[in-house]
Amino acid sequence: MIPTIVSTWPHGLSANRAAWPILSARDGDGSAMDAVEAAVRHVESDPDVRSVGRGGYPDRLGRVTLDAAIMDDAFRCGSVAALEGVVHAVSVARAVMERSEHALLAGDGALEFALSVGFERERLLTADTLALYEAKQREARAGTPNFESHDTVVSLAVDPSGHIAGASSTSGLMNRLHGRVGDTPIIGSGLYVDGEVGAAGATGHGELAMRVAASALVVERMRCGASPLDACRSVIDMIRDRLSPRPDQQLALLALTTKGEVAAAALLPGFAYAQSDAEGHRMVSVEA
Ligand code: SD4
Numbered sequence: 001m002i003p004t005i006v007s008t009w010p011h012g013l014s015a016n017r018a019a020w021p022i023l024s025a026r027d028g029d030g031s032a033m034d035a036v037e038a039a040v041r042h043v044e045s046d047p048d049v050r051s052v053g054r055g056g057y058p059d060r061l062g063r064v065t066l067d068a069a070i071m072d073d074a075f076r077c078g079s080v081a082a083l084e085g086v087v088h089a090v091s092v093a094r095a096v097m098e099r100s101e102h103a104l105l106a107g108d109g110a111l112e113f114a115l116s117v118g119f120e121r122e123r124l125l126t127a128d129t130l131a132l133y134e135a136k137q138r139e140a141r142a143g144t145p146n147f148e149s150h151d152t153v154v155s156l157a158v159d160p161s162g163h164i165a166g167a168s169s170t171s172g173l174m175n176r177l178h179g180r181v182g183d184t185p186i187i188g189s190g191l192y193v194d195g196e197v198g199a200a201g202a203t204g205h206g207e208l209a210m211r212v213a214a215s216a217l218v219v220e221r222m223r224c225g226a227s228p229l230d231a232c233r234s235v236i237d238m239i240r241d242r243l244s245p246r247p248d249q250q251l252a253l254l255a256l257t258t259k260g261e262v263a264a265a266a267l268l269p270g271f272a273y274a275q276s277d278a279e280g281h282r283m284v285s286v287e288a
Contacts, residue, residue: 073195
């Protein structure tokens, strides 16, 4: 069913609602690329989402570093890694794609590029997130930390013309070392799009997705004839069987085909995504 947009986690629902007018434009001209960027920007702006954009959780040094990516159906892509001080990392990623000759910019260079093309610098660490960070640091000193965190936003959309695109943004796992880059900005790991087949994205413990290029693997399995559900499940099964994740490590994969078929699979219970299409906006829970 097209157009369709899917976005990870409960914050995906308001993200989809924000993007839907773009995707379903009356003249049938909705752009998948504009829609996924709008969806992700919506989550980046929300200070109450602790894992993305403003209010995102800092690294061990207390610095909020953002990873983001965007990709269209002609293998055009842009990413930023460990970007500090710019809330809409996904739009910087799009600028990398559209206004530079590169696919990925990191750290200070990503910030310099963002400022040079007109993005503004701002403080992303909110008082609430700072208080949470300090509480977690106290827990860590007491030897009882719980750092499990996995709410990256990934949005995948197919528009009325059949164009498909994906975008993602995260502040990364809690308690990460300064300089750690996760799966989100690594094309093929946290996000992948092939205009002949579909798109896939990952959320959860990024290292698990990076070790097997999980999103590219899902799309390639769909190309070879697997349904989106079988593709997602087979990659999750492979990660469970061959990478031996810790019992508390979550990884979820979400897939969308160019025909608007959607599926997801996860290592652990608790993953949900928002789906919006002609039948409306709704949350879908995924069984592990
Ligand atoms: C990462 N995948 O940096 C991200 C973390 C996250 O939902 O929150 N995923 O590993």
